Amino acid sequence: MEVITIEKEAFQRLLKKLDSIEEGLEELRNPVSRMQAEWVDTYDVMKILKVSRRTLTQYVSEGKLKCSRVKNKNYFKLSDIEEFLNTSS
Known part of the structure; x- marks a missing residue:
């Protein structure tokens, strides 16, 4: 058996x-937490964008932001929100 030594650093x-x-492997093993990190609900988007519910609804109806509806609740992709912030600045 060969012994290999390396510096402490x-x-x-x-x-x-x-x-x-x-x-990284833990994140891959737990897809639910990864999905939760990628999707946010209406309340979180309102806080991120600092807008009212009505303004957020208007952004969605105008096609400026996309959302997915699950059991009467809207969810937004964080990447879509980031893209919206970059284009509206």
Whole structure:
């Protein structure tokens, strides 16, 4: 058996990379939490955009923002909100 030695700093970097890989795998194993991170409800969008419910409804009806409806509740993709913020600035 061959013994390999590495510097302490290199070992610490290796441990950090392994930790980040482990976190990524946990996210992949738990698709529900990943979906929750990608989708937000009406209340969260109103807080992000700092608009009223009526203004948000107007953005949706004008096609400026897309939403998906699940059991009488609207959900918005965070990527769509980010795109909306970038285009409206």
